[in-house]
Amino acid sequence: MARMKFICDSERCIECNSCVTACKNEHEVPWGVNRRRVVTLNDGVPGERSVSVACMHCSDAPCMAVCPVNCFYRTEEGVVLHDKDTCIGCGYCSYACPFGAPQFPAAGTFGVRGKMDKCTFCAGGPEAHGSQAEFEKYGRNRLAEGKLPACAEMCSTKALLGGDGDVVADIFRNRVLKRGKGAEVWGWGTAYGSKQAGQPQGAKS
Amino acid sequence: QSNASAPAGGGASTTTSAPATPADDPAPATGGIQGQNIFDVKPEVKRDASSEAGYMQQSNGQRNAVQPGNNSPMWRDVKNGVTGFTTLPYPEAGNLIQGQVQYPGSKFTTAGEAWRQVRNHWIVPYGGALLLIVVLALAIFYFTKGKLGHADVTAGTGRIERFTPFERAAHWSNAIAFVILAVSGIIMAFGKFFLLPVIGQTLFGYFTYLLKNLHNFVGPLFVVSLVIIFLTFLRDNFPQRGDLRWLVKLGGLMGKGPEVPSHRFNAGEKAVFWGGVFLLGTIVVASGLVLDKLLPGLLYERATMQQAHMIHAVAAMLMMAVFLGHIYIGTIGMRGAYGAMRRGYVGEEWAREHHEYWYEDIKAGKIPAQRSKAMTIVDDTQRVRPV
């Protein structure tokens, strides 16, 4: 089965935030919760680069490891999902996640956060595919519909690639070979471990 | 020149770190690798680029000028947790990846991962082990030595008021809060190992959700009651003559002989008071307030929360260990102790056996035997009557 991954090509990303609003639109994510965000480094000076980041669906996911209620699970495609019914909103996943992916609808005192929300790789949640319950809790399940993540599909420059790790790597390889530079894939080392990063398929998951 | 086609220092946020490897490999094979050149396509290298003056200190713009497509300076910054620009006005939104740290017990790696290592490799297993060991030790102690003390709480003549109603109310509200916090804390930390497999994901989730919120709201109550407890019992917990002897002999509780004389509280209790209530209590409470986002003026970034959590969890484990002992002594471990706190009165016999100096002081009239205003205490057992 395919192993789902994201690549954000910083040589291409122009910080247009399409990936961000595409996600909001597709999943009707409320104000304050951002499953994806775009960060620009060296803003306003030569060498400026932007990167779009969401959950990377890590191989050895720290969020999963620290969750007190074990509400995370991994799909056959390597997508890290969680069950909002059992999430207790403790925030541990957000402390552990290197990428700041987990989001909470509330940020009140008394540690009140509400149920964690994060990028699902557009793969919904534990409810039945395409059900109302799934949509309301996790947004749409594009993978089940045979579609890829909305953010990547609508990326203005195709900087953001999301899908079968082998394939996105292939596309990216084409690009890199053509331009002869900028082969760095952000976050892969952290998300998928150094060994397997080059071999997207070889996943201990 | 005014035209910024030459890099102007690379921006405020791009302090380049010390060289990672001489080859300036963007992905040195240490923990917490952020990016990877996954195809071995090396950036276009202009001859002599790496021999440029200050190659390793170059900003990303400068590096791009000599080696287009080589963004190592930027990735290095990213790896170090530099915060970039983002339009979202939320704290840490501009951070791509948590910076590298080494928490005690973790590797030098991204903060989140380091925290995970500390929690999952140390706090949870060793904290759990500690609690189990304490429980086990107390059990062994109980089964080998049985209950301590001889006198029943009402034994002997006279009624001495050991704890006023206020003291008892404070203590019990504190104790109840503590138990709730401890139970909920334990479920949060360890529940998935022992409870989840038994009751299943859904039930466990709902249950823990309840406990978690209970923990979050009872915590602040506990803070209040702890302060009261502390102030209430402070006076009698200052070190006094004889405490050292008590300590050296461990109160004589281990041996067969009589208990070492003590004032109102013996050195053991004082140790619990200072170490458990005051020191650990303060730490747990302070870190708990941070975790609850109740302290004003803090930013509550992830690093804050991780550190608060680690402190909280460690102190909480220790505190639970300490108070397991306290609770043991206060309930089944020592004859009469519970009754003293339950009803507030002890008999002279009990007082002399356990707190001889205190007893003497009362007898000498230095301490009144009845401190609370005389009133009717309606006790469910009706065993204590108005004096």
Added chain:
Amino acid sequence: MLLTKKSGAASAHPRSPFVHSLQRGLTSAIPTMDRRAFLRRSGLGVGVGIAAGSLTLVKKAKAADGKGPAVGEGRIEVKRTVCSHCSVGCAIDAVVENGVWVRQEPVFDSPINLGAHCAKGAAIREHGHGEFRLRYPMKLVDGKYVRIPWDQAYNEIVARLNEIRKASGPDAVYWIGSSKHNNEQAYLMRKFVSLYGSNNCDHQARICHSTTVAGVANTWGYGAMTNSYNDMQNSKAALYIGSNAAEAHPVSMLHMLHAKETGTKMIVVDPRFTRTAAKSDQYVRIRSGSDIPFLFGVLYHVFKNGWEDKKYLNDRVFGMDKVREDVMAKWTPDKVEEACGVPEAEVFKVAQTMAMNRPSTIVWCMGQTQHTIGNAMVRASCILQLALGNIGVSGGGANIFRGHDNVQGATDVGPNPDSLPGYYGIVEGSWRHFARVWGVDYDWIKGRFSNPGMMSKPGITVSRWIDGILEKNEMIDQDPNLKAVVFWGHAPNSQTRGLEMKKAMDKLDLLVVIDPYPSATAAMAAMPGKPEDQNPNRGVYLLPAATQFETSGSVTASNRSIQWREKVIEPLWESRSDHMIMYQLADKLGFGKELVKNYKMQKVKGMDEPVPEDILREINKSVWTIGYTGQSPERLKAHMKLMAHFDVKTLKAKASVKDPVTGYDIAGDYFGLPWPCFGNPELKHPGSPNLYDTTKHVMDGGGCFRANFGVEKDGVNLLAEDGSHSVGSDITTGYPEVDHVFVKKLGWWNELTPAEQALAEGKNWKTDPSGGLIRVVMKNHGVHPFGNAKARAVVWNFPDPIPQHREALYSTRPDLVAKYPSHDDKKAFWRLPTLYKTLQQQNIADKLHEKFPLILTSGRLVEYEGGGEETRANPWLAELQQEAYVEINPKTAAARNIRNGDRVWLKSPTGAQLNVQAMVTERVGPDTVWMPFHFSGRWQGADMLAYYPSGAAPVVRGEAVNTATTYGYDSVTMMQETKTTICNVEKVA
């Protein structure tokens, strides 16, 4: 213990249309853009999918009136539409379930955007919610907006209009149309105003690319982008000067970045280090307003090194020798550096890159157009491209990125004060041409005007309607002052001198705002102003217009491709489509029948609405000049359906494919039939992908420079030299434009059918209603109807025939003002007196540069669009930009003790004080500050929320930069000066 799905794992279903389009993805011919293969190989395309039809689409988006259908019982339709936020023209598939817009899908098939969007396009479905829109007509009563029925609104408005007309004549009303209207609505708007008897109408193009249109059309024929976003893939070098495409035309970067990966060199020239600059190979920072010194500095090196294309210049360009003399004398490297701040080496490098990597293209946008000398700046760019021989060349061209989604179309066929649709000048011949097409009597139209002279007098421009109110009556070049203004799809905060605009609004007798989001204008009108300005009898009305997703129609993208939008949903709340409102209003005003004579009506919400297709057919029948005649609704619809079959690089149909509905075969066509698409639809002209391209047959979209300026000037031949004709032309010399005499002379007259002959007799190609002249010369002889002439490097009818640098009226550099002073004042210019030199001198005398030592320039953020009320009402976008801010260089900030995030006052010579957030950044240099212009809703430090119609305030409000921008207008088009003025910034104490 890991979870598994609770139930209902997907089973294999037939492939959905989405899956199919997914699989098409990006064309595999372009390795670095490829996604099609990706999707196929991801294994997701086939089998796993749930067909759209069987999928239970769930939605939170309830129908506007709250009676959304229950989940899962809906009928699912997919409507293809086009993003309404910018001129790139990204296609969108809207998924509609029982009338509710529930989802939005990328259109991978689109050769323009290949499924890609920017933030705005990806958030477009919010239009289906429309929470913060105006829901019903409203009227200002005692400072508050109250709901009124449509009929009452019409009756009261019409009564007042009639009153005003009676008292002051038709010129007392000012009609501000919109580049947001589709072609049909924009065209109908011009027709509406014409039948009302006035030329007092305008739209956004005035304050956007009017200088471009005038400058470029006067240089080589047509005022439009010559090539396309797609064609930029063929460029070897690209110079972006005054364009921040990464934010303003993000999806264009898809093509450019791909090109870059195949070796294209990219140069960005801008006062700011923009997101576009970040992607460039060379970034050059110039002082705002100094484009001519820079461009001519580049040209200096081109000439000096003999890099100009000599043969091309000889064959196809007029006047370059004069320009050369001027440039070599005036723009030596030291002068260039003095004026724009760029040292010789950098300028040389730009010249070298552009010359050594041909075809090279130039991209410009608002950085060049919005100046008092915008018309000259854009011509300097044209001249550079001509010198390099880059125009009429694939990969070259002047890629002028246009603004609003349909600003090109609205310019082409919409409400311009100086022309009728298709740039037909407002002279009698044109009026007669249109009277015939509209089927109304010419004399009747004439009678509608206050006097026949006003028929051919260009109206006031939108940049200056306020002066039509505020200027003394004896100073203006029309009888009455303006008494009424109708904002029909235009924001107020997009025009300069906001403080004075408030005054003008207060003085009006009637203000009507017809807009889905009229709130910025509404709040400004309701906000208390100075009591002495207040007209006690003023009527303010807000009418809810439908958006472009609630109607259908055609829209012209920047590259001149025309796309057809299907109606996605019915108009929300009580809103009505613009063309319905035009019809209804005209009806009440007494010329409804004349307006819609040629159109069938369709019922929308039970009311009559002109059928957009019929309006387009009328355009097809009239707008010969720029080739809006071939794009029949049927052809456009076939293109929308068959998008997948057009090549991404050339835009040409890859094969012969028939549209099953219309039976139309797209073979040979270019996507969207980019205008000019000459002749009748039956001629099957394929559209023109790149203008003036002689390497193609005219029937394959080829062309040459337009013969629009005579055949000779001062004894010099203006027609193209021999041999420089388009491929396959029977005439190999230069030739003038085609008319009946010319065709007869050539002996081709008999090739017209008798019917055609009857109609074409005495006509030229632009007025021949049969299209016969065009058919014969193009199809039979490969001859271009508009002739074959030279482009003009010297535009003798402009104030500066050779572009001259002139400092902005408000400048921080008195030394340069002395050297490069502005124009002389003009007395009656677009009906208004216009100041240049006197004001500039006054400013120097007042030492304004000491009080306001910083250059203030403004521009765009990717998340917001235009005045911004629409996008700031979209929470998905609004969350991303929550504060109006000003970019300040760290040095400048430090000198003022300002730190990042501080509140600051931005003060300008207009007397405005803007309370905004400081963004301390090296994006701008120390002499410049920059503000996004999309904000409104805060006024000189105060919140205007109380003045909004209740429930119709946007999510984010902020200070509008245009209260701070100053007087200053282009010397040809009245473009406002929004890119270079002065200000100071201080910390809020």
